[in-house]
Amino acid sequence: MKLIHLSDLHIGKKVNGFSMIEDQKFILIKILGIIEEVKPDGVIIAGDIYDKGIPPAEAVTLFDDFLYKLSEKELKVFIISGNHDSAERLSFGSRIMSGNNIFISPVFKGKIAPVTCSDDYGDINFYLLPFIKPIDVRRRFGEMGLDSSLSYSDAVRIAVDKMEVDPAQRNVIVTHQFVIGAEKSDSEEPCSVGGTDEVSADVFDIFDYTALGHIHGPQSIGKDTIRYCGTPLKYSFSEEHHQKSVTVVELKEKGNITVETIDLCPKREMRTIEGKFEDVYSMNLYTEDYVQVNLTDDEPTPNALRKLRGVYPNIMILKNGGRSHNFILTAVEEEKLVQDSPLEIVEKFLRDDEKVILTDEKMKYLKEIISEIWGAKYETD
Numbered sequence: 193m194k195l196i197h198l199s200d201l202h203i204g205k206k207v208n209g210f211s212m213i214e215d216q217k218f219i220l221i222k223i224l225g226i227i228e229e230v231k232p233d234g235v236i237i238a239g240d241i242y243d244k245g246i247p248p249a250e251a252v253t254l255f256d257d258f259l260y261k262l263s264e265k266e267l268k269v270f271i272i273s274g275n276h277d278s279a280e281r282l283s284f285g286s287r288i289m290s291g292n293n294i295f296i297s298p299v300f301k302g303k304i305a306p307v308t309c310s311d312d313y314g315d316i317n318f319y320l321l322p323f324i325k326p327i328d329v330r331r332r333f334g335e336m337g338l339d340s341s342l343s344y345s346d347a348v349r350i351a352v353d354k355m356e357v358d359p360a361q362r363n364v365i366v367t368h369q370f371v372i373g374a375e376k377s378d379s380e381e382p383c384s385v386g387g388t389d390e391v392s393a394d395v396f397d398i399f400d401y402t403a404l405g406h407i408h409g410p411q412s413i414g415k416d417t418i419r420y421c422g423t424p425l426k427y428s429f430s431e432e433h434h435q436k437s438v439t440v441v442e443l444k445e446k447g448n449i450t451v452e453t454i455d456l457c458p459k460r461e462m463r464t465i466e467g468k469f470e471d472v473y474s475m476n477l478y479t480e481d482y483v484q485v486n487l488t489d490d491e492p493t494p495n496a497l498r499k500l501r502g503v504y505p506n507i508m509i510l511k512n513g514g515r516s517h518n519f520i521l522t523a524v525e526e527e528k529l530v531q532d533s534p535l536e537i538v539e540k541f542l543r544d545d546e547k548v549i550l551t552d553e554k555m556k557y558l559k560e561i562i563s564e565i566w567g568a569k570y571e572t573d
């Protein structure tokens with residue numbers, strides 16, 4: 193049985209204020225192309241389908257379309273909810289969809305029954321474990337007398353124990369947790385202080401393949417068969433050197449399993465450009481990539497963002513002014529700045545950068561000056 197393992201689509205996500213929907217649409221089409229070629233028997237999506245519990249309409253439309261195209265193929269789809277999803281909303285209609293070979297984890301209620309499929313080598317059980325917290329396990333297994341000291345590791349261990357997995361068969365778990373040893377990036381939900389949300393990899397020892405979601409860089413933990421496939425797109429500059437991919441898993445007879453990857457090429461890359469303003473500006477390499485520009489001049493360059501946008505229309509972050517000024521502005525913040533009135537801008541600057549709150553008297557004085565410069569339009573806030 194051949195499987196394609198995906199996770200962390202985060203459909204509807206904004207990165208530094210930029211909507212990723214066009215990039216997501218593009219990459220999902222690429223993924224459908226890979227599926228067309230590989231002809232898997234199943235597609236796994238290991239959580240964080242959406243970026244928000246209540247995703248924007250365009251995100252739902254895009255995912256609905258993707259799911260429909262998957263359903264037209266001869267394959268099964270296994271989906272779980274991640275920490276970014278609402279388990280209830282994601283599983284809407286799931287009992288109906290299971291009739292069309294689309295299996296979505298219901299809200300965690302305790303014992304998980306597998307979805308069993310078969311191939312020439314026998315049965316394969318798919319356990320769909322949605323993202324869970326210790327509190328979910330304590331609530332569902334009240335009779336065990338678990339208290340607030342229950343760790344993530346033990347919570348997931350209990351959830352797995354209750355599955356009563358038959359080790360003689362082939363078993364796949366789809367899960368969305370942070371496994372100890374995984375290398376993080378900046379676009380995951382901030383992890384708990386001191387790593388309390390970490391789960392020990394040995395919890396998954398009983399499974400032939402552990403299809404993980406949650407961590408955004410593709411990586412295996414300890415062995416090939418405990419694996420994060422990673423996001424299909426880069427969602428932060430900390431990921432600029434990642435090679436995003438889909439994971440292809442082939443299970444033959446028990447114990448015979450191969451794991452490979454197929455690289456994904458995005459519509460727009462995400463990368464950092466560093467140098468003096470004149471050099472960066474005159475490179476004249478027009479690109480629609482998402483860039484962060486670090487200007488290393490000693491002094492900030494006036495209107496740098498506006499000028500650079502001619503060359504890098506999708507500039508996301510500008511670090512302007514080298515060591516002496518740590519002036520960081522995202523493009524969206526600048527746009528907001530243009531819309532703000534001068535009074536709001538001065539007030540914000542004094543409050544955030546200088547830690548000064550204006551007295552009524554000073555505010556009045558400031559308004560007078562602003563109105564003198566720009567006219568009566570900005571007299572009131």
Ligand SMILES: [Mn+2]
Binds near residue numbers: 240274407
């Ligand atoms: Mn995620």
